[in-house]
Every structure is written in C-alpha cells, then in structure tokens.
Amino acid sequence: MSSNNNVTGTVAILGGTGFHISRIFLTEYRKEFPVVRITTRDPSSAKAQQLANLGAKLYKTSDSFDDVLSGVDVVVNALPTFISEEAKKELLAAIVRAGPKVYFLSEFGDDWRQNDFEGYEHAEWGRKRVILANTQAALRGTQTKIISVYTGNFAGWFFLPALGIDIEKNVYSPLGPASLRIAVTHEDDIARSVARLAILSLDPATASTVPNHVRISGQNVSYEEIRDAVARVKGVPKGEIKSYDLDEYKKNLKANPSNFIMDFVRALIGEGKVDWSDSNANELVNPGQSLWKWKTVEDFLRSQ
Ligand SMILES: NC(=O)c1ccc[n+]([C@@H]2O[C@H](COP(=O)([O-])OP(=O)(O)OC[C@H]3O[C@@H](n4cnc5c(N)ncnc54)[C@H](OP(=O)(O)O)[C@@H]3O)[C@@H](O)[C@H]2O)c1
Numbered sequence: 001m002s003s004n005n006n007v008t009g010t011v012a013i014l015g016g017t018g019f020h021i022s023r024i025f026l027t028e029y030r031k032e033f034p035v036v037r038i039t040t041r042d043p044s045s046a047k048a049q050q051l052a053n054l055g056a057k058l059y060k061t062s063d064s065f066d067d068v069l070s071g072v073d074v075v076v077n078a079l080p081t082f083i084s085e086e087a088k089k090e091l092l093a094a095i096v097r098a099g100p101k102v103y104f105l106s107e108f109g110d111d112w113r114q115n116d117f118e119g120y121e122h123a124e125w126g127r128k129r130v131i132l133a134n135t136q137a138a139l140r141g142t143q144t145k146i147i148s149v150y151t152g153n154f155a156g157w158f159f160l161p162a163l164g165i166d167i168e169k170n171v172y173s174p175l176g177p178a179s180l181r182i183a184v185t186h187e188d189d190i191a192r193s194v195a196r197l198a199i200l201s202l203d204p205a206t207a208s209t210v211p212n213h214v215r216i217s218g219q220n221v222s223y224e225e226i227r228d229a230v231a232r233v234k235g236v237p238k239g240e241i242k243s244y245d246l247d248e249y250k251k252n253l254k255a256n257p258s259n260f261i262m263d264f265v266r267a268l269i270g271e272g273k274v275d276w277s278d279s280n281a282n283e284l285v286n287p288g289q290s291l292w293k294w295k296t297v298e299d300f301l302r303s304q
Pocket of ligand 1: 014015016017018019039040041042045048061078079080081082083106107108109110151152153154157
C-alpha cells in the first residue's frame with residue numbers, strides 16, 4: 001500500500017468547535033491538510049479562537065455554506081443532527097455544488113443499520129437514516145464519496161449509569177453476562193481515524209480500499225474489564241456486577257421510550273451489537289498501531 005506521502009487537501013469541518021476533530025487536523029495532519037476551515041455560530045468564542053490560533057480559518061455557520069465549501073477536497077460534518085431542516089437542505093445543495101472528493105456524515109456513534117427498535121427507535125437514529133438517504137440521493141452519479149464513520153461510544157460518553165456503568169457506586173449492570181463487550185473510541189482517535197480515511201480516500205492508489213461505512217473501535221471492552229480497570233485506577237475493591245434481563249429491559253423501553261439515546265445503546269450492547277472486535281476498520285486506518293496507540297478506557301480514567 002502507498003504511504004500516501006504526497007496527499008494534500010483542503011478540509012472544511014462543519015461544527016468544528018465540537019469534539020476533537022479540528023484540533024487533531026490542525027496539529028497532527030497539517031502537512032496533509034494545510035488549510036482547515038471551520039464553521040461556528042460565534043467566531044469570537046473561546047473555542048473558536050483557540051482553533052483560529054492553531055491556524056483554522058473561521059466561517060460563520062449562518063453565512064452561505066458555499067463560501068466555506070468552495071474548492072474543498074474533504075468535508076467533515078460534525079454538526080448535531082437536530083439543526084433545522086432548512087439548514088440541512090441548504091447544506092446538501094451546497095455540497096452538491098462544491099463537489100468535494102469526500103464527505104463524512106455526522107455519524108460518530110453506533111452502527112444504527114442493525115437496530116431493532118421497531119416503532120420506538122430514538123429520534124437521533126431516525127434523523128441519521130434520513131440524512132444518509134437524502135445525501136446518497138443528492139450525490140448519486142457524482143464523484144463525491146460519502147463516508148459514515150461509526151465509532152461506538154466516545155470515551156467521554158461512556159461512564160454512564162444509563163449504560164450500566166456506574167463508577168461512582170462501583171456497580172456494573174450488563175443486560176446479560178459481564179463478558180459483553182462495548183466498542184468505545186477516544187475522541188482524539190476518532191479524529192485521527194477521520195484524517196486517515198480522508199488521506200486514504202484522496203490518494204488514488206488507496207481510495208478503493210475505503211468503504212462507505214466504516215466501523216472504528218479503539219477498544220472493545222467488557223463490563224468485567226471496565227470494573228477491573230476502575231478498581232486499578234481508583235484503588236477501590238472490584239465492584240459488584242448485577243446482570244439484568246435484556247428482553248425485560250427492551251419491553252420496558254418500548255412501553256416507556258426514553259429521550260436519552262444511551263438507554264437504547266445499553267440494549268444494543270446487551271444484544272452483542274456493539275462488540276466490534278471482529279468487524280472494524282482499525283487496521284485500515286492505523287495498521288498494527290504504527291501511527292498511534294489506541295487509547296483504552298483505563299487510559300481515559302487515568303487522564304481524568
Ligand atoms: N458516540 C458518542 O458517544 C457520541 C457522543 C456525542 C456526539 N456524538 C455524535 O457526534 C456528532 C456531533 O455531535 P456533538 O454532540 O459533538 O455536537 P455538538 O457538540 O452539539 O455540536 C458541534 C458543534 O456544532 C455547533 N452547533 C451546536 N448546535 C448547533 C445548532 N443548533 N446549529 C448550528 N450549529 C450548532 C457548535 O459550534 P458553535 O457553538 O461554535 O457554533 C458545536 O460546537 C453527532 O452525529 C453525534 O451523534 C456521538
């Protein structure tokens with residue numbers, strides 16, 4: 001495989017003041033992406049200014065998307081999916097006009113293609129389904145490659161009682177055995193994966209190796225392993241594991257649908273659908289961990 005040495009491009013990161021994507025492009029992938037454009041509603045905010053100081057070019061989200069997208073090679077959409085329908089339409093039309101080589105959708109979560117919550121699925125996934133379908137329809141027959149990157153949970157959105165991971169009480173509650181595994185990826189590693197996928201896609205020698213749907217999982221960690229990591233890091237006794245029944249949980253969720261997406265993710269974990277140990281593209285983006293070492297939940301806990 002080519003070393004992708006000569007790849008360079010311009011990238012636009014929409015909603016780029018959100019999680020760590022912009023900072024990693026600006027610091028670790030600047031050679032490949034000398035121009036990093038970011039949209040923000042408030043260019044004077046501390047976050048936007050920090051990124052400007054690293055060299056980002058700031059664009060106001062309320063201005064025409066044509067400006068930020070003009071001449072870009074890569075677009076990373078990191079906006080929340082609940083932006084107005086009008087803004088979504090304007091953005092998609094601007095993407096079609098700009099014709100970037102690669103367009104990353106705002107996914108970065110669970111691989112909802114395998115969901116089984118008929119009639120009560122969380123609205124976030126409904127929005128993502130519609131965005132994907134509309135984007136595919138609008139870009140059909142063009143040269144723009146659409147990439148959906150699924151990452152499991154962010155490390156920063158992981159230690160949650162809603163997922164059955166209560167590190168304050170030191171109690172771990174899988175919907176099934178404690179060996180159930182959960183894909184979790186540190187936000188910095190998600191950003192690195194996106195940069196690598198962009199580079200691989202821009203290089204004609206490797207472009208065809210990049211699928212449209214990509215699962216990344218920095219770690220696939222079990223409830224038992226999380227419990228043990230917490231004990232090591234916090235110096236507490238190994239916590240209690242209390243298993244619950246998956247079918248009962250899903251029946252309850254159906255009867256009382258929750259607004260919190262993690263209540264649904266917990267069921268996906270119970271179904272074994274978030275164990276991506278054997279179905280991820282980690283090797284594609286970071287062969288043999290030669291480019292970075294994937295951060296573990298234990299690394300994350302130690303950094304807190
Ligand atoms: N897997 C996980 O655990 C996990 C966790 C969180 C998010 N995600 C996913 O990551 C993606 C991004 O979500 P996020 O939570 O990171 O987004 P976010 O932080 O809410 O938004 C990203 C940026 O978009 C801008 N923004 C926020 N609300 C906006 C609005 N109504 N209109 C226009 N701009 C707005 C903000 O920048 P300015 O204020 O500078 O304009 C913000 O910094 C989503 O697809 C989400 O599902 C996954």
